[in-house]
Amino acid sequence: MRLNQILKFASILLLTAIFSGLTAQVVVERSSNKTVISGVSYYIHVVKKGETAYSVSRAYGIKVEELVKENPAALYGLNEGQTLKIAEKSVTEADSKTAPVPEKKKHDETNFVYHTLNPGETIYYLSKLYGVSENEIMQSNQGLDINKLSVGTEIAIPRRKFMNDIQKFDIPDKKYIYHKVQKSESLASIAQIYKIAVKDLRKENRDLRFPQPGDYIRVPAASLPEPDEPVAVVKDTVPVKVAEQAVVIQKPAGYTKFRELSGSFDVAVLLPFYFRENAARIEKDSSRIVKGKRIYKEIKRPDDWIYPGSLDFVEMYEGILLAADTLRSLGLDIKLHTYDIQVDTLELTRLINSGKFSDMDLIIGPVYPRNLAIISDYARNLGIPVVSPVPLFNTSVLSGNPSLFLANSSLEAAQKALARKISEFPGHNIVFIHADSLGVDQDVKRFKSLIINELTNWIPYEEIKFKELLFLSRSKFDNDSINRLGHSLSQQNDNVVIIASEDPPVISESLMDIHGLSKKFNIKVFGYPILKELENLDPKYFFDLDLQLFTTSWIDYERNDVKQFNSDFRSKFLTEPSEVSFAWQGYDITYYFLSGLALHGKDFLNNPSIHRPYLLHCEFDFNRKGENDGFENSRLYLIHYTRDFNIELVEEKVTSR
Secondary structure, three states, X not given: OHHHHHXXXXXXXXXXXXXXXXXXXXXXXXXXXXXXXXXXXXXXXXXXXXXXXXXXXXXXXXXXXXXXXXXXXXXXXXXXXXXXXXXXHHHHHHHHHOOOOOOOOOOOOOOEEEEEOOOOOOHHHHHHHHOOOHHHHHHOOOOOXXXXXXXXXXXXXXXXXXXXXXXXXXXXXXXXXXXXXXXXXXXXXXXXXXXXXXXXXXXXXXXXXXXXXXXXXXXXXXXXXXXXXXXXXXXXXXXXXXXXXXXXXXXXXXXXXXXXXXXXXXXXXXXXXXXXXXXXXXXXXXXXXXXXXXXXXXXXXXXXXXXXXXXXXXXXXXXXXXXXXXXXXXXXXXXXXXXXXXXXXXHHHHHHHHOOOOOOOXXXXXXXXXXXXXXXXXXXXXXOOEEEOOOOOOOHHHOOOXXXXXXXXXXXXXXXXXXXXHOOOOOOEEEEEEOOOOOOOXXXXXXXXXXXXXHOOOOOHHHOEEEEEEOOOHHHHOOOHHHHHHHHOOOOOOEEEEEOOOOHHHXXXXXXXXXXXXXXXXXXXXXXXXXXXXXXXXXXXXXXXXXXXXXXXXXXXXXXXXXXXXXXXXXXXXXXXXXOOHHHHXXXXXXXXXXXXXXXXXXXXXXXXHOOOOOOOOOOOEEOOOOOOOEEEOOOEEEXXXXXXXXXXXXXXXXXX
């Protein structure tokens, strides 16, 4: 009697779980572990997250009452890790009642991606994972019983169409229109249609020597007749944006060579050296506990210990010292004035008010934006050049500061270079990975617009295959991120995958997924320069993916001046700088600006490109948006990680734009 009451109570208690199980089924995998208890063979099932008494009993083909009878604790609900025993005899009898797993059908890779169910996954889960509706999944899997899904079932997920309508891009006009080549047409006949010279048409289409039907010919809009003259305009015509023009600076050909210099210069170096922190040579060790009481012990730090926060800038200063020595050997008289400028603005303001910087010829630093803005505002009125030696997240400080120089290329400069490179693959399927879930990241928006505008220099807007993929961490979707990426790739077209993020987890997880799909799909990968600097990323991915990457520096260790620098550095500081050390930057900044001032005087500050010396790890190409704005270095190097494990410098292709 008591057992019947318990079973009735169990039915009532589990009623809610049953109905909820119908709407959000969790796939339960039968256990293969068996044991014999009192002569009876049982399956031993370990409960996983999301499993209920109802879903477990359905998986084994038994009634809930039978499960509770053998496992009374299940009456009050199941907990992850809980162990259940299920009589093998009951399961065997119920085998014929369970629905068979649907047979695998012939794959249609063009329209579907195929997902194999894992424990705990539901149709609702798959709809969110792949961005399609539950109804679309059900229609793509006729005969699939949502209430009888088993682990290992293959589900066809319909591929989404390319998402050209995610963001509306402004596509202004007046640069090109596009003519789609028809059968029997040639450059000569097309030129006749638009009443322009064949040589002008060839100039804009140098990569298309023998046009075939379906190709697009770029027709320069400036060469077309006035609107009142009749002209045949084909249907496939799309207006294209004219890029905003920056101040153009004439650059002389060749490198600047000199063997001697003259002049006297005072240089202020404003870097976060953390003098006070480095002066503390004693530290307290509190790691030892005796009888529950923490023991404090003073320990003397090693003689070569350096405060971690200052290490990069100590190396930068070492590079500055070596550059000063080199320039002195050429005839310059250089005095370095070194100051410890950290985040706090009070010390910098005090030094400015004391007049210590009024007679400086060059200021290197500071590194923090607030202090950089303060010193730039002060130096502008005195005509003193200020060089920012580290990358900045925001380049707004350049506005209205004509004597400010950013020695590192900004993210926007990298995006422009990447967009130009990506436009070399106009017919590819482009997958744009980003983590801007709220749609508010201006860097992501700008990058998308740059890519679209560059591509429209080569093909009509409607022909661009552009698909966004919002990054979702594996911590949320386990290993299914690779399936989401595969869902976005094309087997009919070559693919270009762009990782539009500087966040290490986004970069590393995306590269792992791309690498996993690289044998199935033809993929080219592009990302921001920070890719080169990630320490915990396996470089094998770069080489296997034949990666091409823009970077702010390139060091040729076979050059004599690089060998000499390493030798001098080792002689003075008993070590050699790593490839990413700030020592290279410190040397090149000092050498470039002081030799430029010595050779060209103030003219150099208004037109820095008149000076082009050999530098160790970079080549400065300073440009500015307006005459009253500061300069930004826009020089980037394209490097290639080859499959035979070499890193090569790529000579960039010159296009007719």
